[in-house]
Amino acid sequence: MKENVQQILDHFHIEQFQHDLIHWFVKEQRDLPWRKEKDPYKIWVSEVMLQQTRVDTVIPYFYKFIEKFPTLDALAEAEEKEVLKAWEGLRYYSRIRNLHAAVKEVKEKYDGCVPASKEQFSSLKGVGPYTTGAVLSIAYDIPEPAVDGNVMRVLSRIFYITDDIAKGSTRKKFEQLVSCIIAHDNPSDFNQALMELGALICTPKSPSCFLCPVQRHCRAFAEGAEGKLPVKTKGKAPKHVSFRAIVGTGGRVRCSIF
Template sequence: MKERVLTFLKSFNIDDFQKSLRDWFKAEKRDLPWRKDKDPYKVWVSEIMLQQTRVDTVIPYFHRFIEKYPTIQALAEADEQELLKVWEGLGYYSRVKNLQAAVKEVDEKYGGVVPVEKEKFSQLKGVGPYTTGAVLSIAYDQPIPAVDGNVMRVLSRVFEIEDDIAKARTRKLFEQITEAIISHDDPSSFNQGLMELGALICKPTSPACLLCPVRDHCRAFQHGTETNFPVKTKQKKGKTVEFIAALLMDEKGQVFIQKRPDEGLLASLWEFPNIPLSGKHKNMVTFFEKTWMEHHSGKVEILQPLTVINHVFSHLTWKIHAFTGEITGDIQETNTFKLVSIDELSQYPLPVPYQKVWQAYIE
């Protein structure tokens, strides 16, 4: 692979590329809250939030998160349910659970200081090569590649790289290329410049090549092939799983909620009771009421349809047929099954599809 890297770098003016990119970033960078200083904790939090999430979405979450957990120690000591509530709506909840586990290790092993050493930081839970490079280059000026989708898109056009970016080996190639061209004088501006270029100029469709600060170095621009890159195989369409869910209230107006398992999709979050459906269940209401009686105390009566929610995850789609209903009799509450008031409901972290169910009810 090293020979391929050298082939791509042949006749490539690294110094001029670095300067053009850094100068543009310093002049045009967006005013983002995690760029106010180089606090490695804040940079780390922002990078975890930005995974699979748009910048505009992240900004208010970042402000609330840092206000509630301003230090590593504060996050390490946070109650998990409160933490999930703060994260509610960002999705991919394993990110924040891994972040807290990693922060606890930093608090215990490194005195609450994010380690500057690549070997130490990269071994923390939930920290991969990209997060390692991003945090250590931005916060500590370490010349470590930070290769994400934006960076691969930019470099695939600059060097006309035809390798499939969906493959792990291709990411390795981009990491080696970035390692060869990264600025050692200012790796922070270099890495952020590549990311910013991908976000603002070198977009997936209709790249603004005439505004690009490194277009003179871009082989795709020179050959008019920019829309051919990056090369990426299409993912297979995820399956759809259907549920019947019930927003159940007792005679006091309390709402019944249940906690999801501590492992797996949307772990440890709360939801309205639901049951997976299959084609053989023609009458959803009867099926729900019968299944409830088999597994829970109290009597349930489904009243009327409420809404249908389609929620797309990266690998599957949930189709939730939501109904309203009443629950009567002796309800046995546990740590994972609760009746809560409407005011109390706001204290529990709900996944987005069940937030939508509740929103449909109150509207």
């Protein structure tokens, strides 16, 4: 039987967990360029770059991009050709096209200020629930959940949740869970700490449980089950199709599917 969020939180020491997690993050966090200031535009750019791309790869692109477009206005006013050129090498060009369209909208509608309202920010092009939570919490200290695959893996283990993380309903459950446990006095560090824990300690394979700052809260560790989580079903297997090649006269090849 799947538990609801209230049942999951029974006997969980939320304040102690927040303290252990944030205390570790403050001491151990990586020195990343987008963490140097709380500029919502730069945090937004970094979050878009980090989708499907590793931190080490993103860092030099981030410096180059911010040097060329240091402000939201500079990016909004730039020609698409220039913007695509600065993105060259990061692939997934729809991400930068959407960001470019979104910052133009911010310049027009909100006078160039990234909106701190969930409704307004999440309605911008290419902005989904994860980006909304990440930018609003990190830049504006708004206690919004930022749940991606990394965070779902970490929380599946801490709370021993066996729901399939490939399902949209599971992501919603994790968002509700984070809304209940997020530190309202420091949502920025709380969300970043969960992401950092997933990147450095609670990694997909062989998590470093003996170095983990929240080990005493972790139900999967207590059961020796961290290697079984998260549960994730694979997508449908590709349909098997057989081909028969018939070589005709003149060396022409005809294929039939059977």
